[in-house]
Amino acid sequence: MYAQMVDTGLKTVRTDDNMSEQEREFQARIDAGVKIEPKDWMPEAYRKTLIRQISQHAHSEIVGQLPEGNWVTRAPTLKRKSILLAKIQDEAGHGLYLYSAAETLGVSRDELLDALHSGKAKYSSIFNYPTLSWADMGAIGWLVDGSAIINQIPLCRCSYGPYSRAMIRVCKEESFHARQGYDIMLALCRGTPEQKQMAQDALNRWWWPSLMMFGPSDADSVNSAQSSKWRIKLFSNDELRQRMVDQTVPQAEFLGLTLPDPDLKWNAERGHYDFGEIDWSEFHNVLKGNGPCNKERLRTRVKAWDDGEWFRDAMVAYADKQAARKSAA
Numbered sequence: 001m002y003a004q005m006v007d008t009g010l011k012t013v014r015t016d017d018n019m020s021e022q023e024r025e026f027q028a029r030i031d032a033g034v035k036i037e038p039k040d041w042m043p044e045a046y047r048k049t050l051i052r053q054i055s056q057h058a059h060s061e062i063v064g065q066l067p068e069g070n071w072v073t074r075a076p077t078l079k080r081k082s083i084l085l086a087k088i089q090d091e092a093g094h095g096l097y098l099y100s101a102a103e104t105l106g107v108s109r110d111e112l113l114d115a116l117h118s119g120k121a122k123y124s125s126i127f128n129y130p131t132l133s134w135a136d137m138g139a140i141g142w143l144v145d146g147s148a149i150i151n152q153i154p155l156c157r158c159s160y161g162p163y164s165r166a167m168i169r170v171c172k173e174e175s176f177h178a179r180q181g182y183d184i185m186l187a188l189c190r191g192t193p194e195q196k197q198m199a200q201d202a203l204n205r206w207w208w209p210s211l212m213m214f215g216p217s218d219a220d221s222v223n224s225a226q227s228s229k230w231r232i233k234l235f236s237n238d239e240l241r242q243r244m245v246d247q248t249v250p251q252a253e254f255l256g257l258t259l260p261d262p263d264l265k266w267n268a269e270r271g272h273y274d275f276g277e278i279d280w281s282e283f284h285n286v287l288k289g290n291g292p293c294n295k296e297r298l299r300t301r302v303k304a305w306d307d308g309e310w311f312r313d314a315m316v317a318y319a320d321k322q323a324a325r326k327s328a329a
């Protein structure tokens, strides 16, 4: 069906000339801004791309609970503890909306979780870094949730209905997360010199990994061309990364913190901040499973899954019993 494709040098992209009638109609619907719904016909590659991206996204939300979970018992006040708990709980909810959206594409949750637990599935590189101090809770909310929002606001308008609708609620909650993170940073920066130093140290460690969240540079992004054509991606990795830098620099200035990049400077001609080269070898190393916490994160997830088996079994047994009662009545 997809007989001929154009080789972009990265990954093949379907061209208008070589599409079947059905594919052309599908592309026309996307170009007209009509949402694709689960029961609509879709090219197999569109379905697979969405399953890949949505499930990676769901796994990121679930694994993303772990770095912050590390600080629940050590939050400095009851109020901070309640806020952190609520945030972590929100991330679990995001994972659930996203697994549900992926399931509408004909894949089961068990298959998705198997892929995560066996180490086959990817999740965001950012969650393979350790959380060493309370200031990391501020840096994660400010920078990681901040980056997540920048990436996810456009996804509210993506072509696949269930994904775009899930994103609307997710983005609302992410905004609260980013604000609470900035509020932690603000409190630390207005505190003692030691507290301000903690905030600076967290910023130093989380800045570059946050920029890596947006994925490889456009020149190296294998999936971007086709995903843009299908309106799964509305902006490129580099465009969104630039947006994050432009948005964050004044916020760091307000905090009185220094971004750990000697090449960062305003470029009046471009109307954007120029910034230094990202260490892509670190990014690829983390993706290969060799980040500081990859093994620990996976081990924790697998243990949580195994420990929950009795509960899942009990729920299924109860549901079976109810169904048997109903059919006997």
Ligand code: FAQ
Residues within 6 Å of the ligand: 052, 053, 056, 057, 058, 060, 061, 064, 065, 091, 122, 123, 124, 125, 126, 140, 144, 145, 148, 151, 212, 213, 214, 215, 216, 220, 221, 222, 223, 224, 227, 233, 237, 287
């Ligand atoms: N980490 O060709 P591209 C959050 C992979 S949610 C790991 O550019 P694509 C909330 C990519 O999968 C954060 N892998 O790929 C929260 C592909 O591999 P594959 C997650 C990465 O898909 C906050 C390969 O590299 N957000 O933070 C990364 O077109 C706080 C080539 O890349 C989403 O998932 C990475 N950073 O663009 C929770 C948003 N970047 O599959 C708790 C939805 C790239 O071909 C606490 N996803 N890769 O083997 C997306 O927008 C896209 O998937 C991108 C990547 C932009 C991430």
